[in-house]
Amino acid sequence: MKANTYRKTFDRLLMLYPASYRAEYGREIKRVQNELRRQYAREGNLRVFWLRLMADTAIHAASAHLARVREIMHMDTSVKVSTIGRGLVGFLRVPFVLFSLFLFVAPVITAIQVSREGYVGANYWFWQLSSLVGIAVFTIAWRATAQLHRLSFWKRASLACMLAYPALMLFMFVMQVQMHAANVLVRGYFETVGLVSVETQELFFEWSTVIAYLVMMNWALPLLAGYKLRLKIVKKRRPAVR
């Protein structure tokens, strides 16, 4: 195993301890684990080291959590509530991120399902595009948070989801309104003129929504331009590496 792999394993095991405990002893624990690993390696007992490390972490991480709960129980009510709240947010962060990421790909899954049933109309593209927008905004938010703060993986992912999900919802809502408006306009035009066959009317009615998408994509261009501009500003502000 490479040194980097050891470090990653120690980091992951450390995540099992409470945050306050990690902040106080995290660095020292990793250092001692590394020194113990070298000692066991010299003795030719690396397997014993890993078994003992797993058992030690499982037992003492649980014990540290219990001690933390006992500490919280002795706190003032306001501190208790805020600590429990922060703990809950931390605990729910992972399922929130996973669920949000599922929501971003859910429209694509729907599109695939309906296409199997034989429908490949405007809504098929609408769902595909919604997913694409969700994932794109998530990616932009992910990159932006990396430049602004030094956050942990799950904090950064949940922040990116919090930014991307409303953007996706807004996009879907605006698109639906736009589609409805386009449909009403096209239908109204055909009803007034009445020169085209019913089949052609339905075809136009269906694909008018796709034209609406293209119109709506105009708002994406200033956003993209703004993002590029911000990147340039950030690069200029960043001090030169010596």
Next chain:
Amino acid sequence: MSRKTQLLPQVSFSILLALALRERHGYEIIQQVEEDSAGKLRLGAGALYTSIHKLKQSGYVEETDGDGNQRRKYYRLTPSGLLRLQQDVAYYDEITQVSQQRLSPRTETM
């Protein structure tokens, strides 16, 4: 030591004993504990720092800068920690004497 006071757990006792000579960092404590117990007790990092955390909260151990090595955390015994260690050792002395008195006639007859 008052008999109502609970004895320190084995790991905590061993850590206090390891710190009785001088201040040490985590890995040095583990090595000293192993040496004191003739290799019978080798602590893991989790066990060590959970016990140190409890000892710190009880006021038996405190953190120091060490010998200018600011990259490592050193721990030393506080006066109350030393007193607690002496009390526990006195109790173990007492119980060892009683045990020896009780077991020695049997050993002779065997």
